[in-house]
Amino acid sequence: MELEEMVVTAERREQSVNDVGMAISAFSGDTLEAARVTSVQDLTQVVPGFTASRSRSGLPIYTLRGIGFNVISASSTSPVGTYVDEAAYVYPAMNGGPIFDISRVEVLKGPQGTLYGRNTTGGLVDLITNKPVKDFEGGVTAEAGNYRTRNFEGFVNLPLSDAVSVRLAMRSEDSDQGWQKSFTRPDDRLGEIHKYGVRGMVSWEPSDDFDFLLSINHWRDTSDTTAQQYQTYITNPYTANPAVWRVAPHYAAFDRAWKAANVHSNKIADWEAGGAQGALTRYGTEGKGQFSNAMGALERDDEFTSTVLHSNWKINDQISLISLTGFNLHHSFAPYAGSGTPFEFAVFVDGGKTSNLFEELRLQGETGRLQWTVGGYYGRDKVKSQAPGLFDDIATVSNLRALFASAQNCAVQGGAPGSLPSGAGTGLPNGCVQGPGGTFNPKSYTAAQISEGFRNGASHGEATSDLFSLFAHAEFAFTEELSAVGGLRYSDQDQKGSSCAGTLDPDRGPVFSNQFYIWDTSFRYLYYVRNGFKQAPPGPIGSTGCLTYDSVSNSFGLVQQRLQEDNLSWQAGLNWKFAPRQLLYVTLSKGYLAGVLPSTSSNSAVQLTPVKQEELQAYEVGAKLSLFERRVQANVSGFYYDYTDKQVNAYFPDVIFTALPVLINVPKSKAYGVDGSVTWAVTENLTGTVSGVWLETEVTKLPACAATQLFGCGRDSKARPLDYKGFEFAYAPKYQASAIIMYDRSITDDLGFAATLSANYQSRSFALLGGDRLPDVGSNLTIKGYSLFNLSAGVYGPDHKWGATLWVKNLTDRVYATNVVQGQDYYARTMGMPRTYGLSLSYRFD
Numbered sequence: 001m002e003l004e005e006m007v008v009t010a011e012r013r014e015q016s017v018n019d020v021g022m023a024i025s026a027f028s029g030d031t032l033e034a035a036r037v038t039s040v041q042d043l044t045q046v047v048p049g050f051t052a053s054r055s056r057s058g059l060p061i062y063t064l065r066g067i068g069f070n071v072i073s074a075s076s077t078s079p080v081g082t083y084v085d086e087a088a089y090v091y092p093a094m095n096g097g098p099i100f101d102i103s104r105v106e107v108l109k110g111p112q113g114t115l116y117g118r119n120t121t122g123g124l125v126d127l128i129t130n131k132p133v134k135d136f137e138g139g140v141t142a143e144a145g146n147y148r149t150r151n152f153e154g155f156v157n158l159p160l161s162d163a164v165s166v167r168l169a170m171r172s173e174d175s176d177q178g179w180q181k182s183f184t185r186p187d188d189r190l191g192e193i194h195k196y197g198v199r200g201m202v203s204w205e206p207s208d209d210f211d212f213l214l215s216i217n218h219w220r221d222t223s224d225t226t227a228q229q230y231q232t233y234i235t236n237p238y239t240a241n242p243a244v245w246r247v248a249p250h251y252a253a254f255d256r257a258w259k260a261a262n263v264h265s266n267k268i269a270d271w272e273a274g275g276a277q278g279a280l281t282r283y284g285t286e287g288k289g290q291f292s293n294a295m296g297a298l299e300r301d302d303e304f305t306s307t308v309l310h311s312n313w314k315i316n317d318q319i320s321l322i323s324l325t326g327f328n329l330h331h332s333f334a335p336y337a338g339s340g341t342p343f344e345f346a347v348f349v350d351g352g353k354t355s356n357l358f359e360e361l362r363l364q365g366e367t368g369r370l371q372w373t374v375g376g377y378y379g380r381d382k383v384k385s386q387a388p389g390l391f392d393d394i395a396t397v398s399n400l401r402a403l404f405a406s407a408q409n410c411a412v413q414g415g416a417p418g419s420l421p422s423g424a425g426t427g428l429p430n431g432c433v434q435g436p437g438g439t440f441n442p443k444s445y446t447a448a449q450i451s452e453g454f455r456n457g458a459s460h461g462e463a464t465s466d467l468f469s470l471f472a473h474a475e476f477a478f479t480e481e482l483s484a485v486g487g488l489r490y491s492d493q494d495q496k497g498s499s500c501a502g503t504l505d506p507d508r509g510p511v512f513s514n515q516f517y518i519w520d521t522s523f524r525y526l527y528y529v530r531n532g533f534k535q536a537p538p539g540p541i542g543s544t545g546c547l548t549y550d551s552v553s554n555s556f557g558l559v560q561q562r563l564q565e566d567n568l569s570w571q572a573g574l575n576w577k578f579a580p581r582q583l584l585y586v587t588l589s590k591g592y593l594a595g596v597l598p599s600t601s602s603n604s605a606v607q608l609t610p611v612k613q614e615e616l617q618a619y620e621v622g623a624k625l626s627l628f629e630r631r632v633q634a635n636v637s638g639f640y641y642d643y644t645d646k647q648v649n650a651y652f653p654d655v656i657f658t659a660l661p662v663l664i665n666v667p668k669s670k671a672y673g674v675d676g677s678v679t680w681a682v683t684e685n686l687t688g689t690v691s692g693v694w695l696e697t698e699v700t701k702l703p704a705c706a707a708t709q710l711f712g713c714g715r716d717s718k719a720r721p722l723d724y725k726g727f728e729f730a731y732a733p734k735y736q737a738s739a740i741i742m743y744d745r746s747i748t749d750d751l752g753f754a755a756t757l758s759a760n761y762q763s764r765s766f767a768l769l770g771g772d773r774l775p776d777v778g779s780n781l782t783i784k785g786y787s788l789f790n791l792s793a794g795v796y797g798p799d800h801k802w803g804a805t806l807w808v809k810n811l812t813d814r815v816y817a818t819n820v821v822q823g824q825d826y827y828a829r830t831m832g833m834p835r836t837y838g839l840s841l842s843y844r845f846d
Contacts, residue, residue, distance in 0.1 A: 002630040003681050008106050009128070011473070012086070012115055012364065012373060018624045021485060021575040021585030023109040023637045023675050025050075025691070029102040029130070034756035035740060036790050036809050037105075038173070040082060040095045040125060045760050045790060047107050048736040049675060049693040050080075050125075053818040054830055058225060058300075058336045058350045060092040061819070065109055065639065066671045066697045066732035067122030067616065069593070070649050070767075079593045079614070081116060081124035085215060087308045087326050088116070090356045090381060094330050096302050097197040097219025100171035101155045103128045109675065110618050110639065111591025113569030114487030117377060117469050121591040121616040131213065132165035132203040133157055137846040145807075145838020148176040149193075165203045172196035179834055180226055183258065183270040184342050190271065190298060195221035213310040221302040227269040228821055228828035230258055230340030231780060235395045235825040244402045247343050247393040251825075254341055266815050266834040271298060271337035272347065272390075300334035319365035328356040338821060340828040344392035344455070348601075352385035362471075369477040377469040383497075385461045385599045392455035394824050396657055400522040404450045407440035407525035420533075427528060427536040440525045442540050445517045453517030461599030463497030463561070473571075481577045485587075489569040497561040497597040499608050500546035519547050519556065523656065530655040550605040559602070563610040567592040581626035589618045596647060598663055606652055606710060611663040617642040622675075636676040643669040648730075648769050651719050652710045657824075659719035664711050666769075668701035671729065685745040692737040697729035699769070716775050717768075717822060727770035733762040733785070747795070754805075755793035762786065767820035780827040786816035788832075794840070801844050808837040 006017045006026050017026055025047045027037075035045060041052040041060070051063040055070050062068055062080035069079055082089045089095055105127050112120040138156035143149065155169035173196070178189030197219035205211045237251035254270075308326035315321060331353050338346035362375025391397055409417035410432035422428035428439065436444035445453075473487035502515060520540045527549070528537040538555050541547060546558045573587035595613045602608050622637030645665035654660045677691035704721035705713035714724040738760040746752045763785040768774065771781050789812055794805030810833060819830035 001681055001684050003626075003633055003679060003687070006104070008104075009086075009126075010106055010108050011475075012362075013371070018581055018583055018626060018633075019575075019577075021573050021583065021587060021622070023620070023622060023635070023639075025107040025109070025677070026104060028104050031740065031742070032099070032102055032105060034742060034754070034792055035758040036792060036807055038099050038171075040099070042099075043105065043107065043125065044762075045758055045788065046738055046740060048677075048691045048738050048760070049109065049695070050107060051731050051733065051736075051762065051765070051818075053731065055819070056336070056338050056346070056348065056821040056823075058334050058348070060095060061731060062092060062122075062125075063731040064107070064122040065641070065673065065675070065693065066695050066729050067641070068729075068731050069647055070730060076596050076598075077119045077594055079119060079122040079616075081112070081120040083116070083124060083126040084217065084306070085129055085308065085310070086126070086324060087306065087328075088356075088358070089306070089328065090119075090379075091330065091354050091383075093302070093332055093350070093354070094304055094306075094328060096195075096221050097217075097304060098171045098173055098195060099127065100153050100197060101130050101167075101169035101199065103130045109637075110587070110620055111569065111571070111589045111616055113589070113591035114471055114489045114571045115373070115473050117471065117489055117491060117569070119593050121593045121614065129199065129201075129215075130155070130167065130169070132159075132167040132201050134159045134162075134165055135846065137844070139842065139844040141840055141842040143838050143840045145175075146836055147179050147191075149836070149838055150174050150176075151838075163205050167201045167203075168199070170196065170198040178224055179267055179836075180269045180831075181267050182273075182342075183230075183261070183263070183268050184254070185273055188273065190224045190269070190337075191226050193223045195219065195223055209314045211312045215306075215308050215310075217304075217306040217308075219304050221300055223300055225298050225300050225334055225336045226831075227271040227298070227337040228340040229263070229269045229817070229831050230254075231820070231827040231829055232259075233826055234823070240395065245395050245398040247398075251341070251343060251393070254343075264815055266813075266831045269337075269340055269831065270342050271340075272344065273342055298335050298337055300332070302330070302332045302334060304328070304330045315365075318367065319363065322362050322364065324358070324360040326356075326358050328354075330354045338828065339823055339826050341826065344390045345394055345825055346823050347390040349386075349388050351387055352383065354384075355382045356380075370474060371476075372472070372474040374472045375470075377467070377471070379465075379467040381463075381465040381467075383461070383463045383465075383599070385499075386458065387460070387599075387601060388456065388458040389601060390455060391457050392452075396824060397454045397518070400518050400526070400656075401450055401453060403522040403525060404441075404447065407521050408435060408438065410434045410439060413529070420529075422533075426533045427531070428533075440537070441521050443516075443520055445521060449514070449517045450521065452514055453521075454515050457501065457515050457601060459499065459501045459599070459601040461497060461499030461597075463495060463499075463597050463599065465493060465495045465594075467491060467493045467594075475575075483575045485571065485573040485575060487571045490566070491569070491592070492566040493564070493594055495561075495563045495595070495597050495610070497599065498558050499561065499597070499599045499602065500544070500548040500558045501602050502541070502545045502547035502556075515547055516541050516545075523549075526656055548602045548605055548608065552605075559605045559608045561597040561608060561610055563595045563597060563612070565595055565613050567613060567615075581630065583624040585620075585622050585624075587618070587620045589620075591616050591618070593647065596663060600661075603657060604652075604654055604660055607660055607662050609662070609711070611647050612645060612665060614646050614665065615644040617644075631681045633679040634677075636674065638674050639672060641671040643671065646729075650769075651715050651717050653708075653715070653719035659715070659717055662710070666699055666702045666724070667712060669697070669699045669729070671695065671697040671732070686741070686743050688739065688741045690737070690739045692735070695732060695734055695736070697732045699724045699727045699729075701725065702727075718776070720775065722775070724770055727773055728766060730766050730769050730771070731783075733765040735761070735763040737761045750798055752796045752800075753794070754796060756791070758790045760788055768822065781820050781822065783817055783820060786814055786832075788812075788814055788816070803840070803842045805840045805842075806837070807840060808835065809833070810835045 178191035182188035240248035364373040471489035673695035702724035796803035813835040
């Protein structure tokens with residue numbers, strides 16, 4: 001009775017996982033299926049140290065051992081790379097499809113820059129699919145569950161000749177009943193699931209020396225997006241002036257009812273209702289929204305296609321030339337209700353088009369005691385983002401509208417017409433012209449238009465990136481027991497982009513155009529007032545339709561961006577096999593996460609300032625021990641990360657909004673901890689794995705900002721200077737653990753029984769750097785700790801030809817959140833799924 005040996009390709013060649021000197025969590029496809037892992041996010045159930053959530057704009061956030069990034073724009077990459085059969089899915093949104101027909105998954109922890117490059121400072125997730133084989137086989141699975149769920153999965157392998165084989169696989173997931181219920185309209189639901197994935201692979205082996213594998217992966221997701229769950233207000237609706245902030249009494253009534261209900265459920269949330277359009281008429285007597293949002297239903301329309309050609313030329317018995325050529329294309333339109341209320345505080349869309357063309361060519365082989373790889377990589381990325389949104393009920397928007405009369409009449413706020421300082425010695429030396437067509441209403445907007453102004457907003461951006469890399473990796477065996485591993489990778493990247501808030505056609509643009517009403521009037525007026533009347537107001541919105549303000553040029557317009565960077569990633573380590581199947585290792589490595597050209601809703605050009613690359617120096621020691629005649633496998637590692645220029649979300653002062661979000665670099669920070677797992681074949685029928693991570697993270701240098709300093713320093717969410725030294729990272733639980741217990745035995749010669757219980761735990765974490773140590777925040781940015789349990793049990797026939805399995809996810813129906821969002825006027829939570837359950841029936845044929 002022995003544990004089955006796991007073979008991995010972490011170093012781009014097949015090895016026993018016990019021979020690789022790095023921390024790896026690897027699971028077979030059968031284990032993933034039994035644990036109900038059907039998405040990248042589900043890997044949190046089995047991989048300690050890995051967390052997954054979504055940002056306020058709906059984009060995935062991956063964190064590994066505390067190394068992650070809250071992705072806020074489509075142009076942002078993640079420090080946790082995701083790969084399918086060695087091909088990088090560069091942008092996190094490319095992982096939206098289902099997982100199916102998987103051979104295994106390998107989660108490599110720590111920087112992987114030398115062999116993989118492409119933003120893997122935290123590590124990477126590599127999904128290895130089942131490849132075409134030379135035998136005919138196939139299988140189908142049908143599932144039914146609660147929320148009117150019906151899922152189908154299947155594959156067929158077709159050998160067309162001795163040289164050519166084809167494998168086709170698919171999975172569809174549909175739930176016709178949403179799992180979220182509206183707090184104010186109990187009959188309204190969100191959370192329907194409608195998505196599918198298909199894969200086609202063709203393997204061609206024209207000779208013993210050549211083989212080719214063409215794979216095409218495609219998925220589409222038209223599911224509902226899910227709403228946030230409201231927590232509490234930031235801007236107090238009870239004390240606000242309803243004549244200015246017209247939503248205030250309705251918001252107060254909602255807040256009062258929400259807190260009186262003491263909601264404790266994953267299912268309850270709220271979002272904008274259907275009904276008549278028009279901001280002036282949409283409030284009913286009960287304070288419930290009575291409109292449908294201008295972007296239609298809260299349903300995504302995301303689509304992704306990846307085409308990859310693997311080519312292998314076996315030059316001789318020792319050397320092979322390998323080519324990886326591919327093109328990835330992702331389209332998205334995903335509206336999210338961000339506030340958890342029925343009001344227009346924040347409805348965002350993650351929309352756009354992203355593509356990635358790449359070529360990797362590498363030569364690898366074996367020369368005596370040296371295993372080596374050398375190669376090069378080229379990648380060209382294009383990102384086009386269009387992110388509309390609805391902001392009608394934000395308090396600041398209402399305040400801006402209320403300034404219109406003063407602006408048009410050239411009055412100080414609340415003063416008599418013409419009382420605004422102008423003339424000699426001011427920024428308006430020729431005086432201030434009142435009325436429509438005047439200084440602060442040059443396009444003669446009406447009061448009715450202003451009352452709708454800034455209800456709709458948008459941002460758009462375009463970026464291209466060219467990346468060149470050269471790399472080398474080698475392992476040299478000094479003896480059968482002792483070997484050295486090392487590698488280098490030089491990368492040079494040139495990113496160019498342009499971005500701004502607004503629409504491309506200010507005169508007759510699409511529905512997202514009424515921001516101009518406010519920018520051309522109240523915005524320009526406020527800049528003049530708050531600059532002490534000494535600087536001329538910016539001119540009206542120009543032909544670009546861009547609303548982003550540049551204080552240097554004192555104008556609104558398109559912001560041009562460029563970032564050119566290079567780096568040298570490296571790795572060095574020693575592996576000592578001090579006994580059969582026993583390994584001790586030590587590794588030093590350095591990795592980089594590419595800089596970012598932000599593309600987000602931006603009132604100020606400062607928000608679009610490029611953020612430079614971050615650098616991670618890692619130190620790790622570990623052991624992999626096969627014990628008790630291979631019945632027990634114990635792995636443990638200790639790690640220390642020295643972080644330079646970590647990319648984080650922060651704030652800077654703004655004369656209009658007080659504080660606006662911006663990306664910055666944290667000069668110095670660190671993370672360290674212990675990562676371990678034990679797998680035990682208890683009996684012939686029972687196997688268990690227990691894993692855990694202890695993690696500490698800390699900012700070691702981010703001093704409070706001085707005066708007008710914007711970067712390399714700290715401010716809180718109200719733009720007040722704040723020293724962040726000692727603060728914890730976001731999405732970095734101190735403790736994480738998981739367990740998988742699998743039982744399998746024959747009942748009769750023709751019938752078997754199998755059951756799997758999986759569990760995971762993570763302690764509390766924060767949704768923003770610093771969490772509860774931030775002023776005025778309290779526990780509102782805390783993600784509470786939680787435990788989840790999944791269970792599956794069923795019977796199967798001879799050789800697993802057929803099977804019937806009952807399954808439950810979130811067995812105890814635990815109420816938990818995976819993220820917290822801080823808006824202008826509210827806090828809200830991203831809730832996890834409630835309990836789901838169902839029956840799976842499967843049949844295999846050959």
